[in-house]
Amino acid sequence: MDLLNISKSRYTTKAYDPNRKIPHEQFARLLEILRLTPSSINIQPWHFFIAENTNAKERIAKALVGKYAYNAPKVLDSSHTILFCTKADISEQHLENLLHQDDLHGRFKYEAAKQGQKDSRSGYVNYYRNEKGDVQRWAENQTFIALGQILLAAGIEKIDATPIGGFDESIISEELGLAEQGLIPSVLLTLGYRSDADFNAKLPKSRLSKEDIFTQL
Numbered sequence: 001m002d003l004l005n006i007s008k009s010r011y012t013t014k015a016y017d018p019n020r021k022i023p024h025e026q027f028a029r030l031l032e033i034l035r036l037t038p039s040s041i042n043i044q045p046w047h048f049f050i051a052e053n054t055n056a057k058e059r060i061a062k063a064l065v066g067k068y069a070y071n072a073p074k075v076l077d078s079s080h081t082i083l084f085c086t087k088a089d090i091s092e093q094h095l096e097n098l099l100h101q102d103d104l105h106g107r108f109k110y111e112a113a114k115q116g117q118k119d120s121r122s123g124y125v126n127y128y129r130n131e132k133g134d135v136q137r138w139a140e141n142q143t144f145i146a147l148g149q150i151l152l153a154a155g156i157e158k159i160d161a162t163p164i165g166g167f168d169e170s171i172i173s174e175e176l177g178l179a180e181q182g183l184i185p186s187v188l189l190t191l192g193y194r195s196d197a198d199f200n201a202k203l204p205k206s207r208l209s210k211e212d213i214f215t216q217l
Helices: 003-009 024-036 054-061 067-077 094-106 111-131 135-156 171-175
Strands: 046-051 079-086 161-163 181-194
Touching: 003 135, 024 046, 024 135, 046 054, 046 135, 054 067, 054 079, 067 111, 067 161, 067 181, 079 135, 094 111, 111 135, 135 161, 135 181, 171 181
Parallel strands: none
Antiparallel strands: 046 079, 079 181, 161 181
8 A cells, every 4th residue: 555656646536427336345444444533632523424325415415506516416426425514512421421432442540540531621622612712613623634534545445535615504404403413514525436527537636846835944
């Protein structure tokens, strides 16, 4: 596995072959890689909605109307589409759930270590909520780490992918009852296999030069 060559060859797919599906075992592996995404203080402030059948993809596509209509075929023709959501706030219950999982997985030798983890997480959450006033933005930043993780994983698995930020957030929120679940929609990801009609597959990759983006201190 050569990550550099994978990074050079993967690209944002613009058209999918609707007749090709990702094998179940391979998609399950992608989801496990997604679940294992790192996050600040292991806060895991996300929830993922998976659409793989026609009805589910049509529900997602309801939010791809008007100026976003060009994205609808990507969802409808994909093998799978994932809606990445972020917790609108970090509740005490979520913090307790995380601490309980840490405990179950044997991360605490002593009770003092458990209390230290609890205090540390609460401190960071309160800092971003009260001092910086942007706990939601901080949480959403973690969700985009998850997006990056699965994009790279898809490239390794030879699966095509498209991150989609252009959708009507109010429509998808209403369709899936996101506000009632304390979630905000962050980004869509379509997965599958490129169509022969995908113009972007034939275009050269374009990135800024290393001189433009790196400064050696």
